[in-house]
Amino acid sequence: MxxxxxxxxxxxxxxxxxxxxxxxxxxxxxxxxxxxxxxxxxxxxxxxxxxxxxSASGLQKALSASMAETITAKIGAAALRAREARDPREVVDLTFDAFDKEGAGALASWMILSGNEDALDPILEAIHRLVDDLAASGHADKPIHEDTLQLVLMALGDALMGGSMAKALGLPRDTARRLASDALMRTQP
Missing domain, CATH: 1.10.10 (Arc Repressor Mutant, subunit A)
Known part of the structure; x- marks a missing residue:
């Protein structure tokens, strides 16, 4: 049947x-x-x-675009809340989770290694739009572009080998998240 x-x-x-x-x-x-x-x-x-x-690369590009829009919307809302609370930890956690638990780090690495780097464009564009929107909403005096670069690179590195590295160094698994939060706190006025 x-x-x-x-x-x-x-x-x-x-x-x-x-x-x-x-x-x-x-x-x-x-x-x-x-x-x-x-x-x-x-x-x-x-x-x-x-x-x-x-094609498969078209599917990957559409997937990265879909993920980027969803993830940056959540992070953008959290960033606005973090400004008022003066606590960036929610932004850090959402960013690290996006690259780790939600698979953005593995997808980005796979696309780079398979030569499909243009599929990263939607992710990069979504992050750039978010950063520009946050800067335009009243905090252009903060080094938001540099903070974003540092946070994204830390989250990507943590997703790819953070657990293994923390274990090898005898550090708690969430050490990179704490370091990222501490770094963002230092740049707040």
Whole structure:
């Protein structure tokens, strides 16, 4: 007995594929985010995903754009709260989680290593927009661009090898997060 597939709008089909790709990224890493695996997860064909994304690298670029928008929206809201509370820890935690638990660090590394660096553009553009928006909303006097560079690089490095490095040095696992928070506190007026 065959189960008829539900007809989805192009937007719903694309959103479903991106959600499945994100789940695969988190569950099994970036190498698991293939057109075939995503199609199987959502009950669609490989050709359907080719229609929406053009290629595996197109899927990865769309995934990075989707993740970047979601993540920077959360971080932007947290940054505004952190200004009032004068405590950057929520921003640090969200940034580190985005690169670690949400898979952005693994995806970025995979794209660089596979030669698909242009798929990083949506992430870089979303971060740049967020930083510019935060600077324009009243804190242009702060070194927000430098703070962002430092935070993103620390979060990426921590996602890739922070656990192993902390263990090797006999430090608590959250040491990099604490160091990032301390650094941001030092730049506050």
């Amino acid at each position: 065959s189960i008829a597939r539900r007809r989805l709008s192009p937007e719903a089909s694309r959103d479903s594929a991106l959600q499945a790709a994100r789940e695969l990224l988190i569950e099994a890493g970036p190498q698991a985010v293939t057109l075939k695996a995503v199609a199987a997860r959502i009950g669609r064909t490989h050709a359907n995903l080719l229609h929406h994304f053009g």
